[in-house]
Amino acid sequence: MKPAVNEVTARIRERSAATRGAYLARVDAAIARPRGADRMGCANVAHAFAALPGADKLRIVAERAPNLAVVTSYNDMLSAHQPYEGFPALIRDEAHQLGATVQVAGGVPAMCDGVTQGLAGMELSLFSRDTIAMGTAIALTHDVFDGALLLGVCDKIVPGLLIGALHFGHLPCVFVPAGPMSTGLSNTAKSKVREQYAQGLVGRDELLKAESAAYHGAGTCTFYGTANSNQMLLEAMGLHVPGAAFVHPHAELREALTRESVRTLLGITKGAGFMPIGRLVDERVIVNAMVALLATGGSTNHLIHWVAVARAAGIVIDWTDFADLSRATPLLARVYPNGVADVNQFQAAGGPGFVIRELIDSGAMHGDVSTVVAGGLREYGKVPEQASAQRLTWTDLPAAPIDDSIVRTADAPFGAEGGLKLLTGNLGRAVIKVSAVPEDRHVVEAPAIVFNTQEELLAAFKAGTLERDFVAVVRFQGPAACGMPELHKLTPPLGVLQGRGFKVALVTDGRMSGASGKVPAAIHVSPEAMHGGPLGKVRDGDLIRLDAVAGTLAALVDDATWASRERAVLPDAQAEINGHGLGRELFAGMRRNVLSAEQGACTWL
Structure with a gap:
């Protein structure tokens, strides 16, 4: 070993x-x-097996x-x-x-x-x-x-x-x-159509056609x-x-x-x-x-x-x-x-x-x-x-790879290290899926643009105000704030901006899931902003450094200024939206009791 x-x-x-x-x-x-049918009362046993055919009842109770x-x-x-x-x-x-x-x-x-x-x-x-x-x-x-x-x-x-x-x-x-x-439409082709749609280059009909060919x-x-x-x-x-x-x-x-x-x-x-x-x-x-x-x-x-x-x-x-x-x-x-x-x-x-x-x-x-x-x-x-x-x-299986563009032996791997990495710093603890991100994007340093919802980022993209280098800080997306949704809808616009030559990255206390792609994303930031995490201290224009090589995630703000800053709180209007509609009321207890992402987001401990 x-x-x-x-x-x-x-x-x-x-x-x-x-x-x-x-x-x-x-x-x-x-x-x-003792086994169930032996230790339970007769009424319990009768209820448990009432709907079974007689032969099955005999098997369980008599034949054990x-x-x-x-x-x-x-x-x-x-x-x-x-x-x-x-x-x-x-x-x-x-x-x-x-x-x-x-x-x-x-x-x-x-x-x-x-x-x-x-x-x-x-x-x-x-x-x-x-x-x-x-x-x-x-x-x-x-x-x-x-x-x-x-x-x-x-x-x-x-x-x-x-x-x-x-x-x-x-x-x-x-x-x-x-x-x-x-296999249907390739995932690469599907993603390309999504980016084209985000830019307005294709319409909804073309997007739906591609998505339906992929998920078919x-x-x-x-x-x-x-x-x-x-x-x-x-x-x-x-x-x-x-x-x-x-x-x-x-x-x-x-x-x-x-x-x-x-x-x-x-x-x-x-x-x-x-x-x-x-x-x-x-x-x-x-x-x-x-x-x-x-x-x-x-x-x-x-x-x-x-x-x-x-x-x-x-x-x-x-x-x-x-x-x-x-x-x-x-x-x-x-x-x-x-x-x-x-x-x-x-x-x-x-x-x-x-x-x-x-x-x-x-x-x-x-x-x-x-x-x-x-x-x-x-x-x-x-x-x-x-x-x-x-x-x-x-x-x-054969000793050599059948297709070494897909799988490799341990002595000739795609990389010497695994596909996920821990990031730490004054913004908390986060993870990044480095295996999906090209090496020239493993380090991003750019000014922050702060959003409290993913809809705010999408609106800014549509308005054309994101044509620059930036780190999108999307906070109040953790388990306690709103159930920690995946933020997949942000991938196409950020991918488009990255494709235009801008340095972009995402930092969030939300999730991006297994389909985290080519845009550098520091996710699951813990503690989350709702629980007083440091993402609440970030302001527009703060220089953010995401360094997947060194394993760091930091706001490059002097210590005195950082220590003196008050943390932002979830706006009341957003809290009201997060708590109501489509059954969200029923999960209020889970939002109150949930542990951090690093503690498994458990609601039962």
Whole structure:
């Protein structure tokens, strides 16, 4: 193992000793109980299984057969989750063949950030993660299950399901993905049309045509954003059937992988193979997820989400851990927005399996961890193939890259360090996705232009007042202020200005997500302005230096002036808007209680 990986793992273990120990004690106590149907009262048992066929009731109660929960995020709103409609019947059929029973324990909400991008609904997006975690808990709290299959793919859904499942750490769990949509209009071409639209060079009809050609069918969006980063991390954590992440929803192999997930879960529900998720997800597995994120230039959202995921298992991590791991992690993949390939091309070039194998072999990832399959994490360095209708096999990937413009070996990486970087200074702590930003833009020094909303920046762009070098400081976008929306709508205008030769950058306590692109963006600034963070001190004209090489983010204002400045407060009119409409009233408690981005934006601690 690389010394830095061992050092970070050891300090996480030491830091988490008390919370992890208490968590495992609760898991062990739950495991020690009699199974659900045996310990519950007769009325409870009758209610739990009232709607099941008689044969299934007999299996559960008399034969003590395994009863599996399905928690699904199916809806028709998300292209990635629409394929889940038929999964419960498929899972139930496979379980019956294997002598087990299945109940859909519950559904969880799942919203599409692509639909709500730039709109008020996006202000519920981050909080939907903890809502999903609570929905998962409600589903599993009927407490009659021997294991759980978790059906989810996209941005907040997988972290929410994982947080919820870890609060039922005594249960073996397997995640069941649905796969990406087929390749449509390239992400590069789509982004070009967006920039043309921002400049008024094409109309709405042309923009809609391009967007519809890019997002055109069932499955996840094909860029390497948060949804597809989720799948990469679950593979690295050993929570999928190996190689399940990026197989198309309608491929024959997808059904075989879904059936295999049932067999996999049954293999860890009892006997020598028993492996509850709370024991499986230890500090080494969390580090593996962090390394996989860094090695692929994945979504910046996971510097929030995986802090919360780890905490759900009693493990405490922070952004310094990510930064130290990044310095020891080679960048092995270039997938849009870090390159031109989409996730289907990434999969064809070796995908998660190639990356995981290289990370294990180079000592950047712990290979000696438990997974949901008996062979351990090495099995995730292979690819599945359908040997017959009832049997899958896994084969080794070639030693050399199939396409070295998309994936590389650890001894010839795209970069010696990972794709994300921590920034610190008098503006707070922030993160930047350096893998998507050309090296000549890793340092930007320019006067600040301060905005309290993204709409203010868009209006300034349309008015033509941003034709200069500047750093856009967009504040009051953090979790407590307005739910920390993604600020994707700012990418096209800032990209246009950058393309015209201006030095531009974004500094915000909001999010930019996994699709953070070519514009330098210091995001998740903590503490946020709403909680008295230093972004509230910035004034128009202050010289701001974003230095991704040195890892600094600072307002170049003399210390005395900086110390004497009062912090701006959220205008009353904006606070009123943030708190009302489209259900935002229902999330007021979350806005009041939410922790900082670096603390995982948790609302439940």
